[in-house]
Amino acid sequence: MSPPTKSVADVARKVLKIEHSESKQPPVYFPHDADGVIDYYTEPEPTVGEWLRSLVPTLEGLLRYIRSIFLFTRWLPRYNLTWMTGDSIAGLTVGFVVIPQAMAYALLAMLSPEYGLYTSFVGAALYWIFGTSKDIVIGTTAVGSLLVGSVITSVQEQRPGIYTNEEIAKALTAVSGMVLLGIGLLRLGWIIEFIPYIPISAFVTAAAITVMATQFPTLMGITGVNTREAPYLVIINSLKGLPRTQVDAAIGLSSIALLYAIRYFCDKMGVRYPAKQRMWAIFSSLRLTFAMLLYTFISWLVNRNNTGESPFRIVGPIERGFKHAGPPPLGTDLVTLVLPELPAILIILVIEHIAIAKSFGRTFNYTVVPSQEILAQGASNLFGTFLGGYVCTGSFGASAVLSKAGARTPLAGFFSALILILALYALTAVFYYIPMAALAGLIIHAVAHLPTPPKTLYKYWKLSPPEFIIWWIGVLVAIFVSLEISIYVTICVSLALLLIRFSRTPGRFLGQTRVYHYHSPSPKDSDSDLASSSTTAGPHLTPFPEHPQSADNHNKPRNIYLPLDHHDASNPEVTISAPHPGVFIYRFPSGFNYTNQAQHIHRLVNYIKTRTCPGAAPSTDNATRLWSDSTPLTSTSQEEQASLPRLRAVVLDCTAVDMIDITSVQGLVDARKSLDRHACRGSSGDRRCVQWHFAGLCNRWARRALVVAGFGAPAGLSEEREVEGEREENPLAGWKPVYVVASATAGRAGGEEVEEGRGKGGLLPVHGVDRPCFHVDLMEAVDAAVREARRVEACGKGAEGRCGDEKTACQ
Template identity: 25%
Template sequence: MGNAEREDAYAPPVSVESVHRVAVPPPQPFVKSFANTLKETLMPDDPLRQFKNQSPRRKLVLGLQYVFPILEWGSKYSLAYFKSDLIAGITIASLAIPQGISYAKLANLPPILGLYSSFIPPLIYAVMGSSRDLAVGTVAVASLLTASMLGSEVNAAENPTLYLHLAFTATFFAGLFETALGVFRLGFIVDFLSHATIVGFMAGAATVVILQQLKGILGLDRFTHATDVVSVMKSVFSQTHQWRWESAVLGIAFLFFLMLARFLSQRRKNLFWISAMAPLTTVILGTLLVYFTHAEKHGVQVIGELKKGLNPPSIMDLNFGSAYLTLAIKTGIVTGVLALAEGIAVGRSFAMFKNYNIDGNKEMIAFGMMNIVGSCTSCYLTTGPFSRSAVNFNAGCKTAVSNIVMAFAVMVTLLVLTPLFYYTPTVVLSAIIIAAMLGLIDYNAAIHLWHVDKFDFFVCISAYIGVVFGSVTVGLVTAVGLSLLRVLLFVARPRTLVLGNLPDTKIYRNVEQYPKTDSVPGILILDIGAPIYFANASYLRERILRWIDDEEDKLKDSGETSLQYLILDMGAVGNIDTSGISMLEELKKNADRRDLKFVLVNPGAEVMKKMSKSKLIETIGQDWIFLTVGEAVGACKYMLHSYKPKSDIDSV
């Protein structure tokens, strides 16, 4: 019998022609197809939808509201909202003032910059941000990262002016990068910082920050600029003769007070204000204690003089022409991405509690603009820290007006109260930082990762170890690298599963997940669980051929019907490239050599388009591409019972 006659003998019978067929999508012009793909990639939420069928005037109003969300909710603002925002704003100001001073010192910057950074950026965010609960300010991890990266090449103590200018320049580039991500809707870049990465990185950074505060707790004048635990502990124990017991006693006492306040606030949610007011209370108590006891003359270090007045302009201090420009850009991008990840995650968390949505790309633009403006007004990097936002949320804020109230409270401090901080002991700032950082070490999250996903736990621990024993940058790069490796493994080594029939149904599922499924004699059904690209085409070919060999060996040992049909369920194959097409062609040829009929089920639209253009559909046969596994198995069963095996036909 000739080849043509043999193929006709195995064409699906007329009774099977009524099954549903997989359609090839109609051709689209390249420009339109590319535009649709780009839109789905960059604008899955379709932000332009609201402008459709609107008058030019209405489009202008909607556009302004999109860029400045305050125009949308501001018209509905009420006195009742203001009362809640006023209380929340004053409450977070009591936390922002001591934290701002503390984190600025952590970044090796003048303490006054912490107050500057709590004045201008919150005002910008209140106008452009979409979160009602986010409280803007500096964060410890970004401050540490700034000190670590800039301090690797510029000594803040020896060249404070250059260091300060580089901090402003890094903030500018962080804002520029954040704004660009939002404008071009590239926020998915931040998604490469997985949950496991952030848990491990934050815990490691918090550990490093706590160890760095031993300088303040022990009253040491000189300390290592390195952040790894070995260097820090060596610096601490090599100066035991300079430890100040007065400073240590004060630090431990204030830290105990702060932890007690946090414990009480966690036990009863209505006492949140105790934890919020505790940092400012410790500053006041510490300042009064030093003032009346003259402890500064007995080894207790104090902040010293803080300049009165509002933020001076710093636009002329941006350093674009020096040899350190690359350092500033690198620092800005790394700290900017980290600040975005934390700010957006915090904003989304609290939005979920109040059942509203925030636009991640709008948040990026808001963060970017507040850092660009901040870099020109003597501020360094700001975002939405969790601790401050949690206080804002618990205090009952209604809108971003709470940020405006906080900014004005900081403004009053800058204009009137800065001289009062002269006698504030630095050990108090160290205690405030340690108390805040202990909350970032989330060991429960690490335990949860261990129970749910061992690889994620490994990523988390790698980030932690990298930060603690290497550096902040090493830990971040290690964790992101491992996360990307996992993504590549998912793409390069997709799962292929054998499907079986659930008894008394036409449903086919994974035989490992559903052990009671029945195999179909003479038919091997495989499910491909990912798009087919050049990175996984060879692997899939080898894996499918091995499945065929295993199935043939099993049937041979059991004496059952020999393998006649190979069915590939491609429902999860959303796309395919030319390497994938070549792989399917090779599988078809291999199946022909083995006297197997090659059957496809439910290829996606993109897959059908490319198979059509490559003539693969003609090679396989349109009649052997089915919409469901059930229909494919039905056709194959019909053939098995209606026609002789190919070996019998060949012998005729």
């Protein structure tokens, strides 16, 4: 079947006038003396069919994917009594910690306290099925609850009285869960890397300030303050309302003081008794539960016989069990209303959760899979809505308690779920008496540590001043406008900064310098050795022989390549020079694509033209000159140009380049034409007399694109042409490619010498012999360019004339 297909393809190309790149390539020049020493190897072209076949799933891959979703199947069969003991203790401890937090955070979301218990229960009950961290607790968080409250306020303003707060929260949570579930199943967890750290840091700081501002009126018993306005207005109105302070302030302020006192005492005792530090840490984490029990008991004593209104605000009746269970309302109108608020919710949910999970993974030396964590989040949010839960994510406070309590597997959260069920069915009557001011004090105490401290801000300034400014922009926008706008503004500014850095970072022209190894003398070195060293190669500098071939490998000097302008960390006193007159080395700093190709090509071409002599004398007739050519036509300027070297080769360091797009390839083609017009005799631009070498370009598709554009392989091997009435000989008659070869057999550790260019199993070229202008590294590329430049100079053609009298090899 292949011949007909080939024939049809050839006919199609001919009819459509498509030039096949392979038909234009010259025959490969392979030195005859290498036959039998170096194996022949040509680089296979990547094809679209090959790429499509790599995307087709296999049965083995499908089974592996299914097993990767349900990770508990890997460790649950090995579950043992020791693990159960650790998980049960840690889970029960966290359960008591989560109860007051969940109820308090539900109030931030403008929901009744039982919704926080529903949310924490679902997260604890489901995470172990999908999760990859043993220390994560999925539940309510202050930031997530605050955002849910903002969404509820926004929807209520647009549709007043149409939807209840619970319906809005469940719809938002269901949509969030479906999106997160899709991201997790498609293994798109890598997209979180597009969200930089600084916007999240600014958001968390601003969110903590906002939470404390919104809870301050409740803490002080101040009424009449709209806590859903911009944070700065809430702060101002709260200060204006201080004369309306109620008895709630005594409960709220004393609860904060008690919480800090318990934490301070436990921290001191942990330092004094290191052997019991873990015990004191657990006691400290239970301070929230203790404070809630204490103030609930006080409230019960005050209100048990009180038939009238309570002297301070209390939580009031709480539904017992899962009374609010049911499918989430997903009407078109409601979903349309919550969708604009969804991006901010998703960003915070994912970033907060992954950051916590990775932090514990680094601490305890296990791997966290972001896609799987997002899948666990999506499942908890989507299925949680059916039981009455709202948006949930990893909670740092509860996760820290779980870790300190000695959790051994992700199943520890399941034991926390048992405590939450107990609270929902047996303790709702007790929760009736919880003072609202005490819950506000708990929330303020829980988020007070979240703002970025001054020490960290100073570190931001030292690390990156532009990002420090972005941090302040995010905080100020959040306080004076809104949290949602803040996250969008800071992410957009950060991405703009990244784009500017990526597209406007200039490349560097490199030169070479020879370096040596220096080692400080050890006490065991003899005085004679030191004396010999100091008299031959400087103090404590290992002497280097005149002929490297006879030197030990550790004593060989080597060439390195540094920017000629010293705009890096190199010592400006070090002499850096071009490897050869007319050979230029250019390094791409961070990729090469359509966003930065224009400035790279402009810099490359202008720099080379001003430092090399043209191939033909500039015209002195104004009628034939370009109107934009303002170069003064004096004898002095022409003499200065004639003293410049001829342009021989351009070496591009592509170590930082992976993919190359059409725009960047076209930019290189334009640069080649421009430099050929500059360097070659005549101005038609159809001759090629400048070498182009590419170092460190490993991507097969990028190499293929350059080959299609005429780079990478020698051109004109058999070409003869007439220039200015003279017949040119083949300029490549003496040209020989330079190949990097490797031994076909594995050598011993530390390398193995190859006798007389032959390995025991023969020598293999590292790259295809049909692409001699693609090089393994910069040293090989420079060596090839310099060798060819010297060969052309040795030919004697144009040795005393203008530039461009020679035609070189690599195009």
